[in-house]
Amino acid sequence: FSKGEVHDEL
C-alpha cells in the first residue's frame, strides 16, 4: 500500500 495511494495532501 504505497504512500502515494493514501491522500496525504489537503
Add this chain to the structure above:
Amino acid sequence: MNVFRFAGDMTHLFSVLVLLLKIYATKSCSGISLKTQELYALVFLTRYLDLLTDFISLYNTVMKLVFISSSLAIVWCMRAHPVVRRTYDKDQDTFRHYTLVAGSLVLALLFHDRFTIREVCWAFSIYLEAVAILPQLVLLQRSRNVDNLTGQYVFFLGAYRAFYILNWIYRYFTEQHFSRWIPWIAGLVQTGLYADFFYYYYLSWKNNVKLQLPA
C-alpha cells in the same frame, strides 16, 4: 511536505482567516457568495472522510478540522446569524450551483482512481473544488464595488492551488510513481478560472484603484 505544499496550505488557511475577519469585523457578508461557501463545505466533508480512519500527521488532522469547521461556521453565519444573514446578497447570488454538484458527481463516477466510496468521494471533492469559485466570481462581477477583504479572500484562494501545482511538479520529479492526473487537471482548471480575476486584481493594485470585474 515540501515548501510549495506548505506555502499552499498557509495561503489557503490565510484566505479562510481573511474571510472570517471580514465577516466578524464588519458583521457583514456582502459580496460573499453563500453558494460558493456551501460548495466548499461539501468539498471538505467529502474529501476528509478519512479524518477518523487514517492518521497521517497531527498537522494533517488539525488542518482538516480547521477547514471543515471554518467552512461550516461561515455557512452557518451567512444562513443563521441574526445580523450577518441580513447582509447576504440573496438576489445577486443566483448561480445554479446544483449543476456544479451534479456535474462533479458524474465526473467522479466516470473518472476515479479506484471505484470505492472513498475514492469516488475524493475525486468528487477535487472536481467540485475546481468549479466551486464560480458563484463567487459571478457575484463579484455583479456587485459593483468589491471591498478589499473580499478581493484578498478570492486572491489567496486562487493562489493556494497554484502553489499546489508547484508542489505536484516538485513531487513528480522527486518521488517515484507520483502521478496524480485527477488533481493535476482539476488544479489547472481551478487556477485557470482565476486568471481573469488575477489580471483585474493586479490592475487594481497597480493603478491603485478599487477592484472592479467587467460584467
